[in-house]
Amino acid sequence: MEGACPGRIMTARRTDMEQTAREALLERLGKQAALYGAPLDVRLRRLPFRIFWPRALNVAGMTWRVTARTFFGRDMRVHLPDLVGKEIYQYGFFEEGLTRAIIDKLPAGGTFIDIGAYVGYYSLLASLLVGAEGRVVAFEPTPRTRAELSLNTSGFGNVQVVPLAAWDQPARLTLRDFGWRQSSFNSVLAPRVDGNPRCESIEVEAVAVDDWLLAHNIVPSFIKIDAESAEHRVLQGLRRTIEKHxxxxxxxxGDYNLPGVPRSADLIRSLIAMGYDAWQYRGDTFVEHHVVDHYGFDNLIFTPRRQSVQTAAA
Structure with a gap:
């Protein structure tokens, strides 16, 4: 965006108290992110057991259920040595850039749609941010992870867990569940895990999120999409909502050469054509994203073109 300086994505107007609370969350996240990026010897001195224990479990081929304290002060149950659970257990957060974007962009009183909610890290954060007048809708089709999601969010009345997969139409799908060690890779598409791990095939119900939101009279403020390479199907099932709201x-x-999955560049261009700007988190700040040919793993943020970038650094 010509003339704009990189920084945080522009936030809606807030009261001074709300803004102070958000800034405090960002500061706490920044401290934990600095520890995450510190040399191993520093992390071992600060968190010896938390660093060692998941590694030992991984070597032993075991899993362990623990309670983790998030940087925003809420406890949640996770499983080690699963990647998502391990990082939350060790550092209290997962995916710094996406976490910052949600803190910056999700308004108090808003509605957060968590597609691929897993065990609830983003749903818990969103529940805190939207407050009692807001709403969180968490889609999670895998029974074992949904049980933990429901437990982690059970004390918060503004969170609704939906036992459905997000898709482009109503359907019954076969989902691969890789167990707790690799449960963050559960998918209805070809597996993205290395080797040939054991998995359980589970039949799950799917829905076009457009239809579900319309049936429940819900207008979303922020939609997080993490569908393990099925994002193109999810976006097709959200087209009406995106165009209207x-x-x-x-x-x-991420491009993993899976059969029937379009390139990430095609998805990004489709959202840009629908009136969005794309942003990426780089070097402790958000910068406007320019489409490239091939993508590794990342999360991009898309804002309606009428919105701009805040000049203050994150």
């Missing part, structure tokens, strides 16, 4: 979007991207 223009919510903030986050989209997990």
């Amino acid at each position: 223009h919510p903030i979007l986050s989209l997990e991207i």
